[in-house]
Amino acid sequence: xxxxxxxxxxxxxxxxxxxxxxxxHVGGLMTFxxxxxxPADFLRQLMDEVRAxxxxxxxxxxxxxxxxxLTHPLQSxxxxxxxxxxxxxRRSALPTPGDERELGILVSRLHSHNLxxxxxxWEVHFIEGLEGGRFAIYFKVHHALVDGYTGxxxxxxxMSHTAEARDTPLFYLIPPPPRPPRTRKEDPAPTLEALWQxxxxxxxxxxxxxxxxxxxxRSARKQDHQLVAPMQAPLxxxxxxxxxxxxxxxxxxxxxxxxxxxxxxxxxxxxVVLALCAGSLRRFLDEQGSLPAQPLxxxxxxxxxxxxxxxxxxxxxxxxxxxATDEPGAVQRLQAxxxxxxxxxxxxxxxxxxxxxxxxQMLMAPMLLSMLPGAAGRxxxxxxxxxxxxxxxxxxxxxxxxxxxxYFPLSIPFKGYALNITVVSYAQTLNxxxxxxxxxxxxxxxxxxxxxxxxxxxxxxxxxxxAGEA
Amino acid sequence: xxxxxxxxxxxxxxxxxxxxxxxxHVGGLMTFxxxxxxPADFLRQLMDEVRAxxxxxxxxxxxxxxxxxLTHPLQSxxxxxxxxxxxxxRRSALPTPGDERELGILVSRLHSHNLxxxxxxWEVHFIEGLEGGRFAIYFKVHHALVDGYTGxxxxxxxMSHTAEARDTPLFYLIPPPPRPPRTRKEDPAPTLEALWQxxxxxxxxxxxxxxxxxxxxRSARKQDHQLVAPMQAPLxxxxxxxxxxxxxxxxxxxxxxxxxxxxxxxxxxxxVVLALCAGSLRRFLDEQGSLPAQPLxxxxxxxxxxxxxxxxxxxxxxxxxxxATDEPGAVQRLQAxxxxxxxxxxxxxxxxxxxxxxxxQMLMAPMLLSMLPGAAGRxxxxxxxxxxxxxxxxxxxxxxxxxxxxYFPLSIPFKGYALNITVVSYAQTLNxxxxxxxxxxxxxxxxxxxxxxxxxxxxxxxxxxxAGEA
Numbered sequence: 049x050x051x052x053x054x055x056x057x058x059x060x061x062x063x064x065x066x067x068x069x070x071x072x073h074v075g076g077l078m079t080f081x082x083x084x085x086x087p088a089d090f091l092r093q094l095m096d097e098v099r100a101x102x103x104x105x106x107x108x109x110x111x112x113x114x115x116x117x118l119t120h121p122l123q124s125x126x127x128x129x130x131x132x133x134x135x136x137x138r139r140s141a142l143p144t145p146g147d148e149r150e151l152g153i154l155v156s157r158l159h160s161h162n163l164x165x166x167x168x169x170w171e172v173h174f175i176e177g178l179e180g181g182r183f184a185i186y187f188k189v190h191h192a193l194v195d196g197y198t199g200x201x202x203x204x205x206x207m208s209h210t211a212e213a214r215d216t217p218l219f220y221l222i223p224p225p226p227r228p229p230r231t232r233k234e235d236p237a238p239t240l241e242a243l244w245q246x247x248x249x250x251x252x253x254x255x256x257x258x259x260x261x262x263x264x265x266r267s268a269r270k271q272d273h274q275l276v277a278p279m280q281a282p283l284x285x286x287x288x289x290x291x292x293x294x295x296x297x298x299x300x301x302x303x304x305x306x307x308x309x310x311x312x313x314x315x316x317x318x319x320v321v322l323a324l325c326a327g328s329l330r331r332f333l334d335e336q337g338s339l340p341a342q343p344l345x346x347x348x349x350x351x352x353x354x355x356x357x358x359x360x361x362x363x364x365x366x367x368x369x370x371x372a373t374d375e376p377g378a379v380q381r382l383q384a385x386x387x388x389x390x391x392x393x394x395x396x397x398x399x400x401x402x403x404x405x406x407x408x409q410m411l412m413a414p415m416l417l418s419m420l421p422g423a424a425g426r427x428x429x430x431x432x433x434x435x436x437x438x439x440x441x442x443x444x445x446x447x448x449x450x451x452x453x454x455y456f457p458l459s460i461p462f463k464g465y466a467l468n469i470t471v472v473s474y475a476q477t478l479n480x481x482x483x484x485x486x487x488x489x490x491x492x493x494x495x496x497x498x499x500x501x502x503x504x505x506x507x508x509x510x511x512x513x514x515a516g517e518a
Numbered sequence: 519x520x521x522x523x524x525x526x527x528x529x530x531x532x533x534x535x536x537x538x539x540x541x542x543h544v545g546g547l548m549t550f551x552x553x554x555x556x557p558a559d560f561l562r563q564l565m566d567e568v569r570a571x572x573x574x575x576x577x578x579x580x581x582x583x584x585x586x587x588l589t590h591p592l593q594s595x596x597x598x599x600x601x602x603x604x605x606x607x608r609r610s611a612l613p614t615p616g617d618e619r620e621l622g623i624l625v626s627r628l629h630s631h632n633l634x635x636x637x638x639x640w641e642v643h644f645i646e647g648l649e650g651g652r653f654a655i656y657f658k659v660h661h662a663l664v665d666g667y668t669g670x671x672x673x674x675x676x677m678s679h680t681a682e683a684r685d686t687p688l689f690y691l692i693p694p695p696p697r698p699p700r701t702r703k704e705d706p707a708p709t710l711e712a713l714w715q716x717x718x719x720x721x722x723x724x725x726x727x728x729x730x731x732x733x734x735x736r737s738a739r740k741q742d743h744q745l746v747a748p749m750q751a752p753l754x755x756x757x758x759x760x761x762x763x764x765x766x767x768x769x770x771x772x773x774x775x776x777x778x779x780x781x782x783x784x785x786x787x788x789x790v791v792l793a794l795c796a797g798s799l800r801r802f803l804d805e806q807g808s809l810p811a812q813p814l815x816x817x818x819x820x821x822x823x824x825x826x827x828x829x830x831x832x833x834x835x836x837x838x839x840x841x842a843t844d845e846p847g848a849v850q851r852l853q854a855x856x857x858x859x860x861x862x863x864x865x866x867x868x869x870x871x872x873x874x875x876x877x878x879q880m881l882m883a884p885m886l887l888s889m890l891p892g893a894a895g896r897x898x899x900x901x902x903x904x905x906x907x908x909x910x911x912x913x914x915x916x917x918x919x920x921x922x923x924x925y926f927p928l929s930i931p932f933k934g935y936a937l938n939i940t941v942v943s944y945a946q947t948l949n950x951x952x953x954x955x956x957x958x959x960x961x962x963x964x965x966x967x968x969x970x971x972x973x974x975x976x977x978x979x980x981x982x983x984x985a986g987e988a
């Protein structure tokens with residue numbers, strides 16, 4: 049029986065935005081620590097298993113009906129009857145010494161290749177040769193098929209909470225749950241996806257997105273919008289054309305270490321996350337002589353309680369926060385960030401749900417615009433960088449006895465937004481994924497190093513004892 | 519000083535032919551055997567050296583002036599002032615066990631990615647993790663920048679004839695020779711490139727290629743051409759649309775082993791090469807129930823002596839040969855091939871140089887047509903597969919003490935021509951590179967295995983002693 053599934057307008061917009069340079073796939077990088085009794089040829093055995101069972105489940109068996117015209121008006125997902133499992137599931141290896149640097153280089157390369165729309169648009173790479181007997185999984189999937197946050201949830205479901213379970217199935221062999229398991233009302237996660245989904249209702253991207261977006265922009269320019277106009281972001285190397293190639297860097301911290309800073313300095317965990325990004329970006333841009341005099345601004349998705357929601361539930365809104373990169377002092381910078389995010393959230397909380405969405409839409413408009421063909425470059429950036437802090441699995445996960453050690457997200461750089469920072473929490477750690485354009489940001493990996501230094505600077509300035517190795 | 523170089527019309531035609539599915543890059547795979555005193559971190563040291571010296575020489579520093587419109591009327595090569603050496607020169611590693619199969623999988627993947635036209639269109643990959651302490655070099659280059667045969671010559675120049683030389687430079691750091699070293703009149707090598715170059719004079723591809731080619735086709739169809747019309751090739755899985763993904767397989771034989779067969783069976787070394795391809799293709803297609811009743815035909819470039827050349831020099835022409843795949847007997851198949859190539863070459867030798875070119879042009883027209891946008895699928899294939907047998911370096915070569923063990927070419931599959939077989943001779947071996955579309959030819963690697971079996975069948979049928987391991 050041929051499955052066929054229409055795309056919703058959000059999915060459609062990710063196809064419409066796909067170009068050779070702005071690729072709309074998201075990804076994740078997971079590293080695993082072996083159990084004492086790990087077989088030396090674990091990944092080879094796994095590949096034998098991959099070849100033996102090709103009963104791939106939805107949505108992993110779906111491909112586009114019109115792969116050569118992504119914006120085809122009758123675009124839909126259809127089952128791939130020639131599913132070629134060895135195309136989608138691959139083994140790779142790291143050159144010596146198999147350290148984080150080599151892993152970053154390999155994953156940067158893999159993330160730079162566009163997906164093949166003539167097949168289900170996803171790939172998984174089992175990567176061997178990491179130091180310490182570890183291995184890694186890198187996966188990528190087009191945002192039109194699965195968003196990053198759902199990807200995390202699906203991958204979590206395919207892992208176990210105990211080291212003893214050795215029969216954990218491969219994620220693409222797990223049938224989708226019969227219906228969404230909404231037993232209780234949950235707050236939405238503050239992801240870019242949730243934001244996009246929210247503003248989608250206002251826009252109807254599939255029909256006249258450009259017109260609707262341009263109306264928002266014009267309104268903001270004329271200052272006649274009833275809400276606060278986006279801050280004017282300074283020009284910076286973060287906001288330029290992007291090429292098709294990527295650089296990726298990672299950093300992991302214990303949650304407790306950042307919480308200690310939040311307790312000493314005031315503010316939330318998220319404020320400290322922003323302060324680390326800010327300290328890192330300040331040094332990064334300063335070193336190349338391109339630190340703007342005005343502070344950089346970040347756009348971030350947040351959970352807010354609208355004033356008119358009868359159920360008392362939360363909504364996801366977008367705020368702009370100053371990163372206070374003009375401020376040399378680490379503590380002063382953190383204070384400025386706390387003040388900025390506090391003010392922005394307060395403003396949002398005074399709004400109705402509808403107004404939150406209109407406001408978020410306005411803030412995100414330049415990024416949405418940059419996804420539409422021909423629209424890029426017509427508008428100034430309203431912010432410099434998108435930073436997301438997304439909740440991930442709370443407890444340690446295992447894949448056949450191998451402990452999941454880290455989970456690093458790879459989000460989407462856009463035209464005009466050459467850097468994306470996404471942070472995922474996992475088992476009392478925060479995992480930073482810095483993804484950017486190879487040419488716009490030639491030394492991107494330094495951002496990961498400098499974020500650690502920013503944390504050390506903050507700890508020192510706040511008079512905290514130096515922390516042990518994260 | 520800005521270098522700028524116009525493209526000749528042949529180079530231009532390779533840009534015009536570039537699509538996501540039909541990529542016009544060629545490549546080579548070289549494996550190296552270590553000396554006894556090889557440093558364990560040889561490739562890491564090499565990468566340090568790569569990063570230290572970025573004085574890249576022409577043509578390796580040239581990129582297109584109009585990368586977003588390959589067929590731009592003012593297209594030219596310009597110097598890349600931001601040359602990013604670590605983009606072009608890369609380290610990779612093989613998963614365990616690091617055998618030929620894993621090497622084939624990695625190189626198939628690397629060859630499936632299109633080149634970035636915003637940079638000089640070439641890449642080199644140093645591949646570690648091969649069995650026996652060996653390493654490999656895979657390189658790819660767009661045919662518009664360097665053709666495969668020239669690529670072989672340039673790489674040979676960057677190697678040494680002795681194991682003692684340890685200062686062999688990297689090929690892209692060697693300045694181009696001041697002028698072509700034509701000290702004596704050499705026969706042209708019978709390559710696809712030489713053929714293309716030859717027919718180019720007749721066509722002027724850059725101006726009205728479609729019209730000129732269609733005239734040739736119409737003439738062939740009406741049977742009013744004074745030369746023999748192309749044989750009607752049977753339909754086969756080799757002649758279908760291709761996807762963007764490749765499979766690559768390799769095989770190496772001692773030249774002497776094939777010569778022994780040629781002596782016993784009659785015919786030339788090239789006839790035996792064709793017989794191995796024929797035996798392999800017969801079994802390959804038969805196993806999937808798609809062996810045509812009519813014999814497959816191959817198009818091959820050959821050296822011929824035109825009747826009117828006053829200097830007595832050779833020209834490169836194209837012939838069609840039957841692969842006699844309808845013939846079950848190995849010796850009978852070889853005999854039929856010998857007869858077919860003999861007849862075709864005889865015919866060519868009776869022609870003037872001009873007529874040879876017209877004839878070759880006619881035979882190659884469908885392949886040339888398939889390179890032009892919009893033209894594919896309008897013509898039946900005039901042959902089933904292109905097979906080239908190209909002379910390579912005669913004596914063993916070394917790179918810093920590592921002995922070059924094999925050199926496998928990767929040529930271009932086209933729309934309608936899903937398989938290409940190219941053979942390069944090197945130091946008394948013949949190196950077969952089978953490159954094809956991953957989807958049209960799902961088990962392509964069997965062709966390499968079956969070519970060895972075809973040789974064993976021929977040896978047995980001719981009553982020759984079994985040969986030792988090649």
